[in-house]
Amino acid sequence: EADIYQTPRYLVIGTGKKITLECSQTMGHDKMYWYQQDPGMELHLIHYSYGVNSTEKGDLSSESTVSRIRTEHFPLTLESARPSHTSQYLCASSSSGSSETQYFGPGTRLLVL
């Protein structure tokens, strides 16, 4: 099982603040993903990266941005948090090949007041 870490696990922050959610993996996976999950709802892909300096927007539109400067690190940034950003954010990674299983981090639960 992949080791993938997310910090912080919980974040309560006021409207207008800039936040960065961290995601790191130690498995050398080339692909990384960010999902947004609201309570009782399915996961929606908001960003993905197939390698260093490669990022794409996912199926769900998001005001967040991501970067991939190092293979193991895929942070997500919100320049100005709003209550509508309140959600759980899950990071995942996978390795290219015939068995592209995604492994998930523990998630960050964000509450914007």
Place this chain on the structure above:
Amino acid sequence: AQSVTQPDIHITVSEGASLELRCNYSYGATPYLFWYVQSPGQGLQLLLKYFSGDTLVQGIKGFEAEFKRSQSSFNLRKPSVHWSDAAEYFCAVGAREYGNKLVFGAGTILRVKS
């Protein structure tokens, strides 16, 4: 468009009883299929996956799933449920033709009564 349907939002079973969670998909390509489990406040843990070959796949914690192409289904089963199985279960589908990005179902919450 690709979609995954988990028809049951909640299921309650007695401890020791058998379990089947349903998953149906609509996909324009040969799918990869996954089942994940999520405990409250946690990330998703992979239970099992199907890529090719034997359509009955075994996973962790005594779970198994059967891929039925004719029914576009990938139902999850367990012969005897334990109280620790209470969690939310997600079915997901991907395909090489779509860059192996996953589409998730809305999840099924399993409650286990003693």
